[in-house]
Amino acid sequence: QVQLVESGGGLVQAGGSLRLSCAASNRTFTSYAMGWFRQAPGKEREFVAAINWSGGSTYYENSVKGRFTISRDNAKNTIYLQMNSLKPEDTAVYYCAASSESLGIATMEAGMYDYWGQGTQVTVSS
Numbered sequence: 001q002v003q004l005v006e007s008g009g010g011l012v013q014a015g016g017s018l019r020l021s022c023a024a025s026n027r028t029f030t031s032y033a034m035g036w037f038r039q040a041p042g043k044e045r046e047f048v049a050a051i052n053w054s055g056g057s058t059y060y061e062n063s064v065k066g067r068f069t070i071s072r073d074n075a076k077n078t079i080y081l082q083m084n085s086l087k088p089e090d091t092a093v094y095y096c097a098a099s100s101e102s103l104g105i106a107t108m109e110a111g112m113y114d115y116w117g118q119g120t121q122v123t124v125s126s
Contacts, residue, residue, distance in 0.1 A: 002026045002098050002115040009094060009120030012086055016124070020081040022096030022117055030074040033099045033106045035113055036081045038092035038122075045110060048094070049081060053104030061108075063089075086124045093119040 003025035012018055020036070035050040049070035050059045058070050067086075072079040079096060097113035107113075 002029060002032070002100075004096050004098060004115055004117035006094065006096050006117040006120040009122045011123045011125065014086060014088055014124055014126050016086050017082070017084045018086065018122060020083065020094055020096075020120060020122075022079045022081075024077040024079075024098065027077065028100075029077050029098060031100075031104055032115075033102045033104055033112075034070075034072060034079045035097045035099065035107070036070060036079075036094060037097060037110060037113075038090075038094045039119075040089075040092040043092075045095070047108045047110065050106040050108055051079065052106040057106050059106050059108055083122070086122075088124045088126045090122060091124050092122060094122050095119045 008020040036048040039045040051070045055072045069082040096117045098115040099113045
């Protein structure tokens, strides 16, 4: 069992930056692929970014490429999402997730993630 706790959300003006963190409770986290997803009001949850077990491979949703960076520190059982040049359309609840099923390979498929955090709100004002 892995518990995930996100932090770092908040209110920021368009063009600003935020850094989200996700701390895992279990050392087996180091073998899991990790991902960030988001859900805006009235919309489906969507993939944002994913990282493999070592941090050597990453994937991004097209709209965040070049603005967001996913990273991980396995010594701290933590992943991060650095978000720059934020836009109002980035407003959503952001969730981190851990995948034990993808064998450490980064995946964009929400169905492959079996542990989810409670979410952190990111609001970008125009």
